[in-house]
Amino acid sequence: MDLDVTADRLGVPVEDVDRVHRLADDRPSAPLPLKADAPALLDRLAVRPDDAAEIMAGWPDPGSPLWTPELRWLLDRSTALVAADLGGHGWLPPGPALRRDRGPAWRHLYVYAYLALVAVARGYHREHGIADDVSWVTLADLGRNLAIDRRMRREGWPVMQSWLTLHARGGLFELGRLQHQRGGTAIDLHIPEAGPLTPAAVDASLDEARAFFPRHFPDEHYTAFACGSWLLDPQLREYLPDDSNIIRFQQRFELDPYEEPEGIDADVEVLRFAFRTLSTPLDQLPRGTVLQRAVVDHLAAGRHWRWRRGRLPI
């Protein structure tokens, strides 16, 4: 296979194709589920009907004209790349971001890879004695992210395709209100868009994690919960009431000294999470909530948001 030709036909840098080639090496891939089983699986993964219809329409049937040899190669090797890191919990891009306006095969290639990996992840979950409900709720972040990406007019996907490899490798679990990522000595907390972040829901999720990790990963020893987020920026206290859920969440953490995070622009992340857009001009953003007004006024004043990390003892 000629990497240059493949990269050219996929419209991506050759280094990205080379990376997939190297990391997947001759590792085994995983088969897609049967097409006949896919609608029920997509439903289980909380994929909404409009997204499910697109995914079914682009299904990689043998001989489908939507699937060029390069796309088939990338699907196979990307699946192998992620499967090769089963149990890993670092950030892992499954491959290069593809153009999303070239039809469902291009748009959803990493969704098909995820569907192939569901059986792999389920096997890993079973080996660790993880209950079916936790397993499925965790994997169903796919549907939530596809719906958000649709709201974002497809602007959000490049991050999501990497994010979802955590779920597919058994690196992250959704326990009640929060998602908990394994790794090092701290469990990293993530906050899905799933209604208000009430203190009671956070307490319950932390309690669940305190029991979950020693039970299912007894060789890992966690001493803290950690979180890196726009939600921990103390500047939010200038705008949000003390009893708001975000400020009460902040109060749980001791902040690490500020360091410019690599590859994260906090202003962009705040737009992502408070407006679900990355490209709308400031003066056209809605001002419907206290947070939205705060975000716009802060940026319009020439100030910036910060991505902060904090910890709290287990």
Ligand SMILES: CC(C)(COP(=O)(O)OP(=O)(O)OC[C@H]1O[C@@H](n2cnc3c(N)ncnc32)[C@H](O)[C@@H]1OP(=O)(O)O)[C@@H](O)C(=O)NCCC(=O)NCCS
């Ligand atoms: C984290 C989250 C659940 C907090 O929501 P919450 O529990 O309602 O938070 P608060 O009680 O502190 O809200 C205070 C104010 O900000 C508003 N607000 C909070 N999060 C908002 C958001 N993402 N978009 C728009 N407005 C928001 C609330 O509506 C409220 O304003 P109001 O009184 O005018 O209605 C919410 O921001 C969210 O769903 N975010 C998306 C996921 C995310 O950001 N994850 C972290 C990634 S690093």
